[in-house]
Amino acid sequence: MPSAYSSQLLDNAVGQFARLPGIGRKTALRLVLHILRQDPAEVRMFTDAISTLRSDIRYCRCCHNLSDTDLCEICANPRRDARTLCVVESVRDVMAIEATHQYNGVYHVLGGVISPMDGIGPDDLNIDSLESRISAGNADEVILALSTTLEGDTTNYYIYRRLAPYNVKITTIARGVAVGDELEYADEVTLGRSIMNRVPFNGTNT
Amino acid sequence: MPSAYSSQLLDNAVGQFARLPGIGRKTALRLVLHILRQDPAEVRMFTDAISTLRSDIRYCRCCHNLSDTDLCEICANPRRDARTLCVVESVRDVMAIEATHQYNGVYHVLGGVISPMDGIGPDDLNIDSLESRISAGNADEVILALSTTLEGDTTNYYIYRRLAPYNVKITTIARGVAVGDELEYADEVTLGRSIMNRVPFNGTNT
Numbered sequence: 284m285p286s287a288y289s290s291q292l293l294d295n296a297v298g299q300f301a302r303l304p305g306i307g308r309k310t311a312l313r314l315v316l317h318i319l320r321q322d323p324a325e326v327r328m329f330t331d332a333i334s335t336l337r338s339d340i341r342y343c344r345c346c347h348n349l350s351d352t353d354l355c356e357i358c359a360n361p362r363r364d365a366r367t368l369c370v371v372e373s374v375r376d377v378m379a380i381e382a383t384h385q386y387n388g389v390y391h392v393l394g395g396v397i398s399p400m401d402g403i404g405p406d407d408l409n410i411d412s413l414e415s416r417i418s419a420g421n422a423d424e425v426i427l428a429l430s431t432t433l434e435g436d437t438t439n440y441y442i443y444r445r446l447a448p449y450n451v452k453i454t455t456i457a458r459g460v461a462v463g464d465e466l467e468y469a470d471e472v473t474l475g476r477s478i479m480n481r482v483p484f485n486g487t488n489t
Numbered sequence: 490m491p492s493a494y495s496s497q498l499l500d501n502a503v504g505q506f507a508r509l510p511g512i513g514r515k516t517a518l519r520l521v522l523h524i525l526r527q528d529p530a531e532v533r534m535f536t537d538a539i540s541t542l543r544s545d546i547r548y549c550r551c552c553h554n555l556s557d558t559d560l561c562e563i564c565a566n567p568r569r570d571a572r573t574l575c576v577v578e579s580v581r582d583v584m585a586i587e588a589t590h591q592y593n594g595v596y597h598v599l600g601g602v603i604s605p606m607d608g609i610g611p612d613d614l615n616i617d618s619l620e621s622r623i624s625a626g627n628a629d630e631v632i633l634a635l636s637t638t639l640e641g642d643t644t645n646y647y648i649y650r651r652l653a654p655y656n657v658k659i660t661t662i663a664r665g666v667a668v669g670d671e672l673e674y675a676d677e678v679t680l681g682r683s684i685m686n687r688v689p690f691n692g693t694n695t
Contacts, residue, residue, distance in 0.1 A: 288584055289549075290557045296542040299535045303520050314509050316581065318539060319546065319555070326543040329505045330536040333524060336502040337532040340525065343495075349525070351496045375522065378494055 288312075345416070347392040347409045349374045357381075357389055364388045369426040370413065370442065372396055372435070376428065388426070391416065396434040397441055405441055413442065417449045424452040431458065494518075551622070553598040553615045555580045563587075563595055570594045575632040576619065576648065578602055578641075582634065594632070597622065602640040603647055611647055619648065623655045630658040637664065 288294050293315060300311035318326055342348070343355035350356070357363055357377075367388030371377055377390050393408045416422060425446060429435035443453055459477035460469045469477070482488070494500050499521060506517035524532055548554070549561035556562065563569055563583075573594030577583055583596050599614045622628060631652060635641035649659055665683035666675045675683070688694070 288555070289562045289587075290546060290555050292538075292542045292546050292557050293555055296538045299538040302535075304523050305516070305519070310511065312581075312584075313511070315539075315542065317510050318543060321543075323543055326539065329508075330540050332498075332502045332505040333521075333532065334536050336498045336521065337524060337527075337529055340496060340498050349494070349496045349499055351498050356495045374495075375518075378518075381495075 342392075346390045347394060347412070348377050348390055362387075365421070366423045367426065368413075368416065368422045368424065369428050371428050372430065380428070388424075391425075393429075393438070396429055396432070396438040398434045408438075410442065410445065414445055417446055417451050420449075422451055424454060427453065427455040548598075552596045553600060553618070554583050554596055568593075571627070572629045573632065574619075574622065574628045574630065575634050577634050578636065586634070594630075597631075599635075599644070602635055602638070602644040604640045614644075616648065616651065620651055623652050623657050626655075628657055630660060633659065633661040 288297070296315045296318075297308060297311045300306055300314050301308045303311075306314075318329070339351070341350050341353065343350040343358055344353055345358045346355060348355045348357060352359070358365070364387050368391050369380065369386065369388055370391045370393060371380070372393055372395060374392055377392060380386050380390075391409065391413050393410065393413070395403055395408055397403060397405055397408065413425075417425065425442075427439045427442065429438055439455065446453060457480055458473060459480060460466060460474060466474060494503070502521045502524075503514060503517045506512055506520050507514045509517075512520070524535070545557070547556050547559065549556040549564055550559055551564045552561060554561045554563060558565070564571070570593050574597050575586065575592065575594055576597045576599060577586070578599055578601060580598055583598060586592050586596075597615065597619050599616065599619070601609050601614055603609060603611055603614065619631075623631065631648075633645045633648065635644055645661065652659060663686055664679060665686060666672060666680060672680060
């Protein structure tokens with residue numbers, strides 16, 4: 284097949300970039316031409332960062348978060364409250380919660396939610412290891428922070444049942460009208476939850 | 490500095506992606522997490538395509554187009570009309586013209602336009618080699634296809650003066666109202682050129 288450009292090397296590199304999600308061939312070409320204008324040393328830094336990432340990154344043996352080491356920075360940090368465990372779907376959720384700087388506990392990354400439609404059952408998720416952490420008496424509270432979809436709710440309930448035999452408090456994150464949002468534009472379910480789960484007002488915590 | 494994520498490897502890869510034009514840190518993270526879900530073999534194909542491109546690609550010794558070989562596919566193709574030369578600013582312009590499938594001549598990539606503001610003079614561009622091709626009597630026509638900016642016009646005029654001693658026809662691409670565009674929305678300069686450079690109508694070529 285003749286190449287779309289005058290060079291197979293170019294065509295190949297564009298094709299590889301275009302396989303990334305959200306990157307079309309035009310964007311891919313722009314990125315590749317940018318790379319061609321860079322120093323070989325800079326390009327090597329780029330490719331090295333990617334190869335090293337793929338080959339050297341690990342999943343924390345305790346919480347399954349992405350980590351450079353056997354035990355991730357969060358689990359290994361003695362200043363974190365290791366007895367509060369937040370259960371999330373993915374490493375992106377860990378990043379999102381960390382970015383709030385409001386949480387000082389540790390995590391447990393499930394790696395997804397139970398979804399029979401996609402063929403994902405409890406055994407495909409890190410639920411056994413969650414139960415092990417709890418059964419070993421390593422936590423006082425498990426915070427469920429999964430998405431409020433059918434799959435998320437199913438998973439929440441499944442985990443709730445699995446952890447029921449153990450003496451651990453199970454909570455779920457608060458749902459409600461987002462800070463700064465107007466009430467009239469909030470959906471009914473969210474607004475309903477906001478009212479149901481109202482909290483004492485101390486003069487400032489609106 | 491502590492990493493923005495729980496992993497320096499991740500942070501490093503995200504940083505490298507985010508240095509590409511038009512890629513912010515959020516997009517970079519999305520791409521990196523996608524790469525983490527891929528097979529190591531696929532990731533190697535990606536990084537190899539980029540390193541090989543950067544190390545092995547050349548510029549055609551004749552037209553300065555990107556090429557895998559010493560002489561690019563277009564210059565080396567005996568079915569192309571080597572005596573018609575289209576002068577363009579960049580390799581992207583070659584791709585744009587090739588995509589029309591309307592041009593069967595060859596190219597000459599200047600690598601930019603004369604721009605005193607940016608410190609780019611004639612010596613920074615592939616103009617000497619253009620003159621060599623013409624002085625050697627290798628072309629009958631030179632088509633100027635630079636952008637209609639002050640810099641493009643300056644460069645056109647400079648090339649026109651440089652090639653004046655040689656017996657070569659110099660043309661410039663037609664400017665006019667784009668196919669499918671409404672006259673009332675065309676700018677005056679473009680519409681004026683469309684009228685000035687009108688062509689005989691044969692019943693179909695609207």
